[in-house]
Amino acid sequence: MPISCLALAPVPRAMASSSSSPLTRAHRASTSTSSVAAALLASASPIPPRRFIQLHAHLLRTGLLIFSPVTTTSAFLSLAAVSLPSHRALAVLDHHLTTPHYLPSTFQCNSILRALSDPSDALRFLCRVRALGRRGNAFTLAILLKPRCSLAHARQLHANVVAEGHLRDALLATSLMRCYANRGDGDGARKLFDEMPVRDAVAWNVLITCYARNRRTKDALKLFEEMRGKDSESEPDDVTCILLLQACSSLGALDFGEQVWAYAEEHGYGGELKVRNSLITMYLRCGCVDKAYRVFSGTPQKSVVTWTAMISGLAANGFGNDAISVFEEMIRSDVAPDEQTFTGVLSACSHSGLVDEGFRFFDMMRCEYGLKPNVRHYGCIVDLMGRAGLLDEAYEFVTNEMKVAPDATIWRTLLGACRIHGHVDLGERVIGNLIELKAQQAGDYVLLLNTYAAVGEWSKVSEIRKLMQEEGIQTTPGCTTVEHNGTVHEFIADDDAHPRKVEIYENLSEIYKQLRIAGYVPNVSSELHDLDSEGKESALTYHSEKLAIAFALLVTPQHRPIRLAKNLRVCVDCHNFTKMFSAIYRRIVIVRDRTRFHHFQGGKCSCNDYW
DNA sequence: GTAGGGTTAG
Structure with missing residues (x-):
C-alpha cells in the first residue's frame, strides 16, 4: 500500500480512545500524522529504515508509544522487526522490553518473532521474553524453525519441544527432524524420531530421506523392515516406496528394490506414475534394461520424466541406438523433451560414438525446442x-x-x-x-x-x-562389490580378507588357464608402474574386478547375470578379461563403474571406448 | 480466537 494513501486509513480502536488520556491529547494534536502512523502499525508491512526512524521519533514526541497499550507497542516492535536489519531491530526490542509496563502476549511475541529474519536474533528475543516470564507455545517453536537453521539452533529448539511437551505435534517434530536432516545429523534426527510418541508415515519418510542423503543408504533400507514391524504405527506409503527405490538405485540393490516394488503393488501404489518412474530408474541403475523396458511399456500415461528416465538409462547402459529410438517415439507421442531429456539423448550419442547424430540433436535442442x-x-x-x-x-x-x-x-x-x-x-x-x-x-x-x-x-x-x-x-584404491543373498561382498586388489579367499584364488587361476588357451594376452599398458612386463602382468592379475568375478562365479547360478559395481573406471585389461570371460564361460556380466554400465556377453561389451 | 509446520519420480 503506498504511504500517501494511508492518511485516510482508520485509526485502530486502541488508539482512538474517547477518554482524555495523554494518549488522546497527543493524538488530537497531530491527527493526520498519527493516522498515517497508525496505519503503518496496522499494516505491518516493511518500511524503509529512515521512515521507521521518523515514525519512532513521531510516536515518542506525541507520547503515543510511551503511553500506548501493549498492542500498539507490539505492533510497533513487529514493524521494527520487518523494517530494520535484524540486529538493529533487536536493539529496539531490547530497549522496550526494559520498559516496566511492557510485556507482550504470547501471540504478540509470535508476531514479532515471525518478523525477525535472523534465527539467532529470534532466539535471543525469545530468551529475553522467557526471562520476563512469558512462555511460548507450539507456534512459537514453529516460527523459529527456519529451514536452514544451524545445528546448535536445532538442538536448542529440540530441547524446547521436549520441555514444553510438543512431541505429540507431529508436524512440529517432523520439521525439527528436517532441520537435523538438512545439517547432515542423522543421529539427531533419529533421536528425535525415537522420542516421538506417535510417528506417522511422513516422519518415517523424513528419516529415510535424511539417511539416504547423508550416505547412510543401507540404514535407509533397514527402516523399511522396521516400518513394517509390529511396533510401528504406520505403514510405508507411496512416498516411502519412491524413497526406497531411489536408495536401491544408488546402491544397485536389485533384490531389495524388487521387494519394495512387490510391496507397492500389493498396497495399490503400483499404478502411480512417480512410483513407476522410480522403479524404471532403479532397474536401469541396476543394469536390468529388459525389466525397465517392460515397466516403461506398461506405463500408459508417460510423462517427460518417464521418457527421460528410459532414454538416460539406456544411454548409461550403452544402448545408444535404442535410446535414440525411444527419443524419436517420444517426439511422435507429442511429449515435449526438456533439458534433462537432451542430456540423456546427447549422452547416448557420446557413449555410443554417434557423432553426427549428437550434433543433430544439439541443434534440434536449440532451434526446434528453444532450449539453452x-x-x-x-x-x-x-x-x-x-x-x-x-x-x-x-x-x-x-x-x-x-x-x-x-x-x-x-x-x-x-x-x-x-x-x-x-x-x-x-x-x-x-x-x-x-x-x-x-x-x-x-x-x-x-x-x-x-x-x-x-x-x-x-x-x-x-x-x-x-x-x-x-x-x-x-x-582411491579400486574396489569392486558383488551382492549375494542381500550381503555386499567387497574386493580390493590382492585382497586376502575374504573368508573364501582360497577358493577364490583357485577359481581365478582356473579362469586364467581357460582364457589363455583361448588367446587372452594381458594388456600391460593399464599398469602404471614402470615395471618390466612380467612385473606388470603379475600386478594386473589380482585386480579387484577379477577377484570379484572369481567369487561371483562361485556363488551365482549359471542362469543369472553376474553383477559387479566398481568405484573407479574399469581398466583396459579387466575389460578385455571380462569380454573373454563372458564368451568362454557363457555368462552375462554387468559391471557398473563410475561413469556407466558395461554389459558383457559372448565376448562383446555394450560400450565402445575400450581399445 | 488469532498464527505455523513435514516427505515424493528423470
Whole structure:
C-alpha cells in the first residue's frame, strides 16, 4: 500500500480512545500524522529504515508509544522487526522490553518473532521474553524453525519441544527432524524420531530421506523392515516406496528394490506414475534394461520424466541406438523433451560414438525446442568430439565456443579423451586448466599418468607419481562389490580378507588357464608402474574386478547375470578379461563403474571406448 | 480466537 494513501486509513480502536488520556491529547494534536502512523502499525508491512526512524521519533514526541497499550507497542516492535536489519531491530526490542509496563502476549511475541529474519536474533528475543516470564507455545517453536537453521539452533529448539511437551505435534517434530536432516545429523534426527510418541508415515519418510542423503543408504533400507514391524504405527506409503527405490538405485540393490516394488503393488501404489518412474530408474541403475523396458511399456500415461528416465538409462547402459529410438517415439507421442531429456539423448550419442547424430540433436535442442544448452550438454558434445579423436577441435570448442564457463567436469572429459588417444601435450594443457580452477583430484593425475603410460613415457609417469607423493595426493584404491543373498561382498586388489579367499584364488587361476588357451594376452599398458612386463602382468592379475568375478562365479547360478559395481573406471585389461570371460564361460556380466554400465556377453561389451 | 509446520519420480 503506498504511504500517501494511508492518511485516510482508520485509526485502530486502541488508539482512538474517547477518554482524555495523554494518549488522546497527543493524538488530537497531530491527527493526520498519527493516522498515517497508525496505519503503518496496522499494516505491518516493511518500511524503509529512515521512515521507521521518523515514525519512532513521531510516536515518542506525541507520547503515543510511551503511553500506548501493549498492542500498539507490539505492533510497533513487529514493524521494527520487518523494517530494520535484524540486529538493529533487536536493539529496539531490547530497549522496550526494559520498559516496566511492557510485556507482550504470547501471540504478540509470535508476531514479532515471525518478523525477525535472523534465527539467532529470534532466539535471543525469545530468551529475553522467557526471562520476563512469558512462555511460548507450539507456534512459537514453529516460527523459529527456519529451514536452514544451524545445528546448535536445532538442538536448542529440540530441547524446547521436549520441555514444553510438543512431541505429540507431529508436524512440529517432523520439521525439527528436517532441520537435523538438512545439517547432515542423522543421529539427531533419529533421536528425535525415537522420542516421538506417535510417528506417522511422513516422519518415517523424513528419516529415510535424511539417511539416504547423508550416505547412510543401507540404514535407509533397514527402516523399511522396521516400518513394517509390529511396533510401528504406520505403514510405508507411496512416498516411502519412491524413497526406497531411489536408495536401491544408488546402491544397485536389485533384490531389495524388487521387494519394495512387490510391496507397492500389493498396497495399490503400483499404478502411480512417480512410483513407476522410480522403479524404471532403479532397474536401469541396476543394469536390468529388459525389466525397465517392460515397466516403461506398461506405463500408459508417460510423462517427460518417464521418457527421460528410459532414454538416460539406456544411454548409461550403452544402448545408444535404442535410446535414440525411444527419443524419436517420444517426439511422435507429442511429449515435449526438456533439458534433462537432451542430456540423456546427447549422452547416448557420446557413449555410443554417434557423432553426427549428437550434433543433430544439439541443434534440434536449440532451434526446434528453444532450449539453452547447459554445462552438461556441452560436456556431452566435448565427450563426443573427444571420443571421435577431434581433440584440438574439442579444446577450441571449450575455450572459444561454449556459452557457459567450462567446469572441472568438462576438463576431465577432455582429459579422458587425451587418455584414450594418448594425446600428451593436450593432456598437460588440460590439467593446467584444472589446477587453475583449483579442482584437480587424484583421478585427474591418474588420467594424465595413464596418458603418459599409453605412449610409454615412463620418466613422465614417475615424475607425476613423485609430484603426487610430494603433494600428498591420495589415490582411491579400486574396489569392486558383488551382492549375494542381500550381503555386499567387497574386493580390493590382492585382497586376502575374504573368508573364501582360497577358493577364490583357485577359481581365478582356473579362469586364467581357460582364457589363455583361448588367446587372452594381458594388456600391460593399464599398469602404471614402470615395471618390466612380467612385473606388470603379475600386478594386473589380482585386480579387484577379477577377484570379484572369481567369487561371483562361485556363488551365482549359471542362469543369472553376474553383477559387479566398481568405484573407479574399469581398466583396459579387466575389460578385455571380462569380454573373454563372458564368451568362454557363457555368462552375462554387468559391471557398473563410475561413469556407466558395461554389459558383457559372448565376448562383446555394450560400450565402445575400450581399445 | 488469532498464527505455523513435514516427505515424493528423470
